[in-house]
Amino acid sequence: MRPIVAWLSVFMLLSAPPLLAAADGQSPADAAPANMVFDPLKPLIEAVSSNPWVQGSLLILITFAFASLLSWLLFRLLRALTSKTSHQLDDHFVLLLQPPVTYTLIALGITAGIEVMPLPDVWNVMLSRIIRSINVIIWIIFLGRFATLLLNRIADYSGRISFIQRRTVTLFDNIAKVVIFGAGIYLIFVIWHIDMTAWLASAGIVGIAVGFAAKDTLSNLFSGVFIVADAPYKVGDYIVLDNASRGMVTNIGLRSTRILTRDDIEVTIPNSIIGNSMIINQSGGLSEKMRIRLKIGVAYGSDIDQVKQILLDVADSEPLVCRQPTPRVRFRAFGGSSLDLELLFWANHPEERGRILDAMNTAVYKRFNETGIEIPYAKQDLYIKAVPDRFSLPETAPPDTATGNRPD
Numbered sequence: 001m002r003p004i005v006a007w008l009s010v011f012m013l014l015s016a017p018p019l020l021a022a023a024d025g026q027s028p029a030d031a032a033p034a035n036m037v038f039d040p041l042k043p044l045i046e047a048v049s050s051n052p053w054v055q056g057s058l059l060i061l062i063t064f065a066f067a068s069l070l071s072w073l074l075f076r077l078l079r080a081l082t083s084k085t086s087h088q089l090d091d092h093f094v095l096l097l098q099p100p101v102t103y104t105l106i107a108l109g110i111t112a113g114i115e116v117m118p119l120p121d122v123w124n125v126m127l128s129r130i131i132r133s134i135n136v137i138i139w140i141i142f143l144g145r146f147a148t149l150l151l152n153r154i155a156d157y158s159g160r161i162s163f164i165q166r167r168t169v170t171l172f173d174n175i176a177k178v179v180i181f182g183a184g185i186y187l188i189f190v191i192w193h194i195d196m197t198a199w200l201a202s203a204g205i206v207g208i209a210v211g212f213a214a215k216d217t218l219s220n221l222f223s224g225v226f227i228v229a230d231a232p233y234k235v236g237d238y239i240v241l242d243n244a245s246r247g248m249v250t251n252i253g254l255r256s257t258r259i260l261t262r263d264d265i266e267v268t269i270p271n272s273i274i275g276n277s278m279i280i281n282q283s284g285g286l287s288e289k290m291r292i293r294l295k296i297g298v299a300y301g302s303d304i305d306q307v308k309q310i311l312l313d314v315a316d317s318e319p320l321v322c323r324q325p326t327p328r329v330r331f332r333a334f335g336g337s338s339l340d341l342e343l344l345f346w347a348n349h350p351e352e353r354g355r356i357l358d359a360m361n362t363a364v365y366k367r368f369n370e371t372g373i374e375i376p377y378a379k380q381d382l383y384i385k386a387v388p389d390r391f392s393l394p395e396t397a398p399p400d401t402a403t404g405n406r407p408d
């Protein structure tokens with residue numbers, strides 16, 4: 001980590017003059033820090049030629065040579081030092097830092113050479129500001145890449161730093177890039193002497209209009225940020241929604257969350273709905289194991305101890321059932337037509353719940369049939385003692401033999 005600290009100090013030294021000039025109300029181009037760096041070379045250049053165009057060109061050429069030599073020597077030494085460390089962060093940092101440092105030295109030399117040349121003041125200031133703006137853009141790119149590298153490295157130590165984890169790297173990376181980009185835009189505005197008051201006022205008005213127009217989108221966005229930061233679930237977890245929909249989380253975005261149901265149908269749910277709902281995470285807790293309850297009733301008169309032993313034997317013989325915690329049986333209640341028991345056992349993963357229940361129900365039913373244990377079902381017996389007199393059929397006279405008709 002020492003090379004990183006050293007090069008951060010170099011970056012502060014190189015960027016300090018423009019920032020101090022901006023703080024004093026001057027343009028970084030007007031401050032001309034390059035003169036302070038290359039003043040010792042001016043007597044040598046003046047001895048070679050008195051022509052200011054030749055002097056400026058020589059200063060630029062010397063800058064290229066000096067920057068290339070310094071970059072080759074210094075960064076080669078740093079790479080040799082960082083290669084001896086056990087981690088890779090400093091190696092990547094040195095590789096990322098070499099281009100912006102080299103360009104900064106070249107930009108200082110070019111600026112000093114332009115100031116020596118007899119250019120009009122307008123051109124002198126314009127070219128200097130263009131070079132400084134390009135320098136700011138290069139450092140913005142470097143800081144953006146370094147922020148991504150650093151966040152990914154921190155995510156590897158998620159056990160020590162809880163709020164930056166692998167699933168939250170994208171969020172913090174986007175925030176860091178927005179901050180770096182905003183700071184770069186501010187520096188460019190300062191370099192070009194652009195008043196930001198009007199821009200900020202316009203941005204405030206536009207922000208209010210966009211807030212009203214995209215109210216639902218912003219609600220989903222903020223809910224997504226809270227979900228990513230709070231982490232009530234992660235990709236791969238099995239969750240149950242308020243409407244009893246159950247599935248595996250396949251993606252957590254800033255606008256929506258996608259889950260894959262047991263019917264192999266992907267459902268996209270806006271984060272604002274999830275943020276205001278009760279979510280059951282079946283994969284959460286101390287472990288991913290899930291307890292399953294198998295409710296069963298046996299007929300009155302059954303040997304309850306035998307029933308409990310059969311249920312435990314079935315659970316022990318099923319390979320999908322966890323051995324730790326051990327299965328257990330509970331006698332819950334005296335039902336209307338059965339003795340109600342409950343077999344408790346654990347599955348390694350929530351997605352195995354349906355398959356294990358099918359295997360256990362099948363095995364329990366076969367064992368009960370083999371041992372003659374009755375599984376009662378709801379039934380009613382109707383007893384008719386006698387038919388009341390009012391429901392007896394009336395006596396009728398025999399039909400007339402002549403006409404075949406019954407008398408009235």
